[in-house]
Amino acid sequence: MSDLSLERAAGSISRDDIAAADMLVTMARRDGAAEPERLARLGMCLALRTVRDGHTCVDLDRIVEWSGDLDATAPGRPPWPTAPGPWIRALEAARTLVGEPGTRRPFILDGHRLYLARSLDEERSIAVSLRERFASRRVHILLGGPGTGKTTTVATDLVGRFQAIRPGEADPRVALAAPTGKAASRMTEAVRMACQRAEVSEELIARILREPARTVHKLLGYHPGRRLQFEYHAGNRLPYDIVIIDEASMLSSTLMHHLLAAVDPAADIRLVGDPDQLASVDAGTVLGDIALVGGRPAPGSPLDGCITTLETVHRAESKAILDLARAIKEGAADEALGILRAGDAAVAWVDPGASGRVDGLVEEVAAHADALRTAAHGGDSQAILRAKAALQVLCAHREGPMGVSGWNARIEKRLGVRPADTWYAGRPVIVTRNSRALGLSNGDVGVVVPAGPRMEALFGIPEKPLRLPVSRLEDVDTVHAITIHKSQGSEYGHAVVVLPERPSRIVTRELLYTGVTRARAKVTVVGSEAVIRAAIETRIRRATGLAHRLNAAAG
Numbered sequence: 001m002s003d004l005s006l007e008r009a010a011g012s013i014s015r016d017d018i019a020a021a022d023m024l025v026t027m028a029r030r031d032g033a034a035e036p037e038r039l040a041r042l043g044m045c046l047a048l049r050t051v052r053d054g055h056t057c058v059d060l061d062r063i064v065e066w067s068g069d070l071d072a073t074a075p076g077r078p079p080w081p082t083a084p085g086p087w088i089r090a091l092e093a094a095r096t097l098v099g100e101p102g103t104r105r106p107f108i109l110d111g112h113r114l115y116l117a118r119s120l121d122e123e124r125s126i127a128v129s130l131r132e133r134f135a136s137r138r139v140h141i142l143l144g145g146p147g148t149g150k151t152t153t154v155a156t157d158l159v160g161r162f163q164a165i166r167p168g169e170a171d172p173r174v175a176l177a178a179p180t181g182k183a184a185s186r187m188t189e190a191v192r193m194a195c196q197r198a199e200v201s202e203e204l205i206a207r208i209l210r211e212p213a214r215t216v217h218k219l220l221g222y223h224p225g226r227r228l229q230f231e232y233h234a235g236n237r238l239p240y241d242i243v244i245i246d247e248a249s250m251l252s253s254t255l256m257h258h259l260l261a262a263v264d265p266a267a268d269i270r271l272v273g274d275p276d277q278l279a280s281v282d283a284g285t286v287l288g289d290i291a292l293v294g295g296r297p298a299p300g301s302p303l304d305g306c307i308t309t310l311e312t313v314h315r316a317e318s319k320a321i322l323d324l325a326r327a328i329k330e331g332a333a334d335e336a337l338g339i340l341r342a343g344d345a346a347v348a349w350v351d352p353g354a355s356g357r358v359d360g361l362v363e364e365v366a367a368h369a370d371a372l373r374t375a376a377h378g379g380d381s382q383a384i385l386r387a388k389a390a391l392q393v394l395c396a397h398r399e400g401p402m403g404v405s406g407w408n409a410r411i412e413k414r415l416g417v418r419p420a421d422t423w424y425a426g427r428p429v430i431v432t433r434n435s436r437a438l439g440l441s442n443g444d445v446g447v448v449v450p451a452g453p454r455m456e457a458l459f460g461i462p463e464k465p466l467r468l469p470v471s472r473l474e475d476v477d478t479v480h481a482i483t484i485h486k487s488q489g490s491e492y493g494h495a496v497v498v499l500p501e502r503p504s505r506i507v508t509r510e511l512l513y514t515g516v517t518r519a520r521a522k523v524t525v526v527g528s529e530a531v532i533r534a535a536i537e538t539r540i541r542r543a544t545g546l547a548h549r550l551n552a553a554a555g
Helices: 006-010 015-030 038-052 059-066 084-093 117-137 150-163 181-197 202-208 216-220 253-262 286-294 318-330 333-341 357-378 381-389 404-415 509-516 529-537 546-554
Strands: 107-110 114-115 137-142 174-178 244-247 269-271 307-310 346-351 391-395 429-430 445-451 454-461 464-469 477-478 479-482 491-500 518-526
Touching: 015 038, 015 084, 038 084, 038 107, 038 114, 059 084, 084 107, 084 464, 107 202, 114 117, 117 137, 117 477, 117 546, 137 150, 150 181, 150 202, 150 269, 150 307, 174 216, 181 454, 216 244, 216 253, 244 429, 269 286, 286 307, 286 391, 286 546, 318 333, 318 346, 318 429, 318 509, 318 518, 333 346, 333 529, 357 381, 357 391, 357 404, 357 491, 357 518, 357 546, 381 445, 381 454, 391 404, 404 479, 445 464, 491 509, 509 518, 509 529
Parallel strands: 137 269, 137 307, 174 244, 244 269, 346 518, 391 479, 391 491, 491 518
Antiparallel strands: 107 114, 429 445, 429 477, 445 454, 454 464
């Protein structure tokens, strides 16, 4: 088979991509198929890479972006065409492995996009389901940044639905869900508080929140060990009249596909989220694609009237934080840097190159960790959880001195934590794997507290704490610092957003915006001007065909 070592060395593809493509090619050759051209085999490897990088397809019109560190113009090396034509001709020639839509092949070439067959099936299913639900007004998309009133709008609509029920009619069955356990817990309490602000009776609130919010996986009855991994699907619909999904920007294409298949066609579904935040860590940018199309629906489009964008901020954050978030979202690097330089009390900038600035910030974070330890010894659950949310370090990377591991090590050193001190009072922990038995989800954050002769971990929110003995916890990490990805769905009094020392392809506008918008009272951005500017000027560009399919459906 043709050699792809140069592409592997440049990071364009991986050893596993090559092995998987070679296995498929070998199986096809046993059935008499000819050896595919080198370019076709490379395209198959790129398609296998897509899911790992968050794409649903390879966009051949942007094929140069897949070249990694490869110098496509270097003399003497095999060609990497920058136009789609040569790739399409090579792929079309590999007929036993690459088909067109509607055929049963491992890879599907749909116009200028190359898909894994399952990815195309899911994307087309999402587009068809959304088109049908838009046309029947059974889906509504609610978009907006932090503090724009998304939860209040959801609660107001629910109150209106319940108040309109005539005597003798049954209440609509409502399901609230979010991609993570942490976001689901916040969703339940946020809806409750919005109803209380509207001076709704406790009896009506109890009817609306008859079932608390849960993760989307729990809503769908996810069981990874079973042949049918989801209990609810097209053949067994969810028993709800209204399904509301918060933080929908975090839904992958695969999870959105299963969700839409499981919701009854006669039920209402509402997707709520901020399309400018980070997308799912898995493939797809479903909410972003919907927002892209919904911003300019074609005349007579079923999308018209089904998408609402909230823009006015009602929360009490500093204007400087809001202005910084807006500048980042709009890609205005000079304006964002000007706000950081201005020295507002609510917006601080720490340049790692400035002598002593990082050390001073470490001391501030360590003082918060020490206060959390003191609160843990105090035993007041609400005070402990509020102290935890007062400050959080948010890192772009996991490893390195400016990553989660480096910051955790710094803070534990300041606290005098020894390597043997696994469970110490005030240790903040994050759950790294779902536990149905304990009622914990991946991403739930807690604090270790003393409880007589043993140690316990306190999870949940101040209004609804959950205590568990640490002996029952298996999959947890320390989170004096946490990744920005893991912070989605959370809010902190002071968010310390730490960028790496050099520009990185994963440090994007969406990542920085997500970190900054976690702050309620103060944000500190740690990074050089070059890194901040590069982040603001780098957008996540995931290759998907969903926006095109929704546009086609709208026309």
